[in-house]
Amino acid sequence: MSLHHYEAPIREPLVIGEKSYHDISVDVGAPILGKANRSWWIVFTIALVAFLWGLGCIIYTISTGIGVWGLNKTIGWAWDITNFVWWVGIGHAGTLISAILLLFRQKWRMAINRSAEAMTIFAVIQAGIFPVIHMGRPWVGYWVLPIPNQFGSLWINFNSPLLWDVFAISTYLTISLVFWWTGLLPDLAMIRDRSTKPFQKKIYSLISFGWSGRAKDWQRFEEVSLVLAGLATPLVLSVHTIVSFDFATSVVPGWHSTIFPPYFVAGAIFSGFAMVQTLLIIMRKVSHLEEYITVLHIEYMNKVILLTGGIVMVAYLTEYFIGWYSGLPYENYTYLSFGAATGPYWWAFWALITCNLIIPQTLWIKKFRRNIVWTFIVALIINIGMWFERFDIIVVDLSKDRLTSSWTLFSPTFVDIGIFIGTVGFFFVLFLLYARTFPAIAQAEVKTIMKSSGQRYKKLRLDHENEPIEHVDMDPSSVEPSANIQGEYFTGKADQKTDSDSAQALSHKKIGDLIGTVGAFDPSEQTADNLKKISGVGPVMERKLNQLGIYTFGQVSRMTDREYDLLDSIIGEFPGRAKRDDWAGQARVLGGKK
């Protein structure tokens, strides 16, 4: 085995178990090619009911009017925009994982990027629902597009951050979608080629776009992934920056803040990773992917949560300090102020502080960081805390504006709550369908890191420490996909032959000779026969024959004394047995029956 896939032994393996390339295909394909279990159906039904309930609330809103929400003249934005920002924020982790971590060459992204990207797309879909229904007349939603309209071409206002949102979010959604789909093609092709049901095969042929895996395709594929990552990285930062402009460019105290863009982006990644943790901790169990999404992955994500949570904490403290230091009475009622902490929304303030500032700090302790149950609880708490952050920014800031007589509180109606629950249901409906129909792990990518980060290969390297290293990389991380590293470090002295090599070559020669006379097996046209039906062939012998490339009765029936001898000399077990039992004669009979 070649040693150029070097990775420091101190690094924990990213793929656990004695996995071969084929095992990865089997494990990733299992949830799709198998049947759904009962727990899947139960969760799916609950999600579907929630979705339908939300759909009913949306229909009620549109047919009756926005008045069915709890908005009033002081608080004109509340749950809808809170939910919008919350969902968009969640939608940031996917692209961060697949784009930014790709640029940073983080191998651990490969087990989680597919699901995180799916989550991104589904979350952005939920986010998009809210502004559209908040327009009140969604059927004229196309007015936000730069098209000539019936008012003598009064164009849209390009000075407005709300319009920037339209461009940012639609670009983000569509770019994430093509990024996701392009990455899916090789994996969908794997499912296509492994599926045995005709209808399923047809569907996967259709959606895998005829991916064949040519060397040139892979070369382009990697370049496209790299360039898309380079484009998506500033894009993901721009999206939440622009969302924060919705607030920051206004003159409402608490909103008019220059630190909003970086702080919103950090908060978005914080909440997005929390949602990835929530989903993947369940998914790795349900879909039996524990060997790919390991505790190490969970710990890495927790570290990202700690970092972004830290940035968010600094932003909170800054906001609180500035509110106090400005000495303005209005600033004493912003969402991070003494006034908010002790006022009528004290519970929302403290929910934010507890969920986002205090509880995530437990992740500094390694034991907690690697504890799956605790991680799951913390992730749920962060999801709640980040919802409260947006609620506080929007509702608390608006509730006490400059005119004391119009101070008021907001209370949601069942429609507000129903639509929110509906989007959660819709999100899970999409995610559950995804988990059953799409390869949930980027298996082609994971196969590329098996030799560097798989437990099996790490162990092999450890056991054979003194073997000469033929290939040495200057930078071990450069053997990643998209590196496209060429040159001296890839051309090792491979022509040095050892005894075992030439012995191997001899046996290969014999195998070639054998297959040359009995004929090769073509899996695209033929199906393998059950060779165990031949008396004298057991499961072990069948596996050995398969390894040699013998799969059908037809091949066995073409064997003569010469081939029997060849077979004996290759396998070296049970000599003379094939001849004694007359395998060829048996195979002719069995082959004729079919």
Place this chain on the structure above:
Amino acid sequence: MAAKTIHAIYTDDDVLLEAVKRTRAAKYHIKEVFTPFPVHGLDAAIGLAPTRIAIAAFIYGCIGLVVAIWMMNYMMIVDWPQNIGGKPSFSFTQNMPAFIPIMFELTVFFSGHLMVVTFYLRSRLWPYKKAENPDLRTTDDHFLMEVEFDGDERELRELLLDTGAVEVNINQK
């Protein structure tokens, strides 16, 4: 020309890479290599030219930027200039800062989408396209090298088996 091809199947990426190098060194023409995942250095070993798709993406991005500038200048400054919130739209240079977000978004939009469309067209990937990998196992864990040859196959077969091929099949076309 006698267009005979031979399919050599491998089960390891490193073995394949060495095999490709040795086959090329023996002056055989490698027609195609099918792999289940990207094998690094394979494109150079086969002798494929580097892809120019990143250059295309850059050009598409420039087009997107120009479209964005033209669009906003036409709509906000030329066709119907307005004074919105005390911020009049009378000159492009003064309004430009407010246009930067959309300039950026459209640059990314054009660059990303047109690049992916180019990739799909150049690599011939679209719905209803029939897959062309000659062996179903090449999307799972097998690597297939397709070599063209003239005349005697024996020598080539020996070479391929010697490089570690687990199966060698001849296709007469």
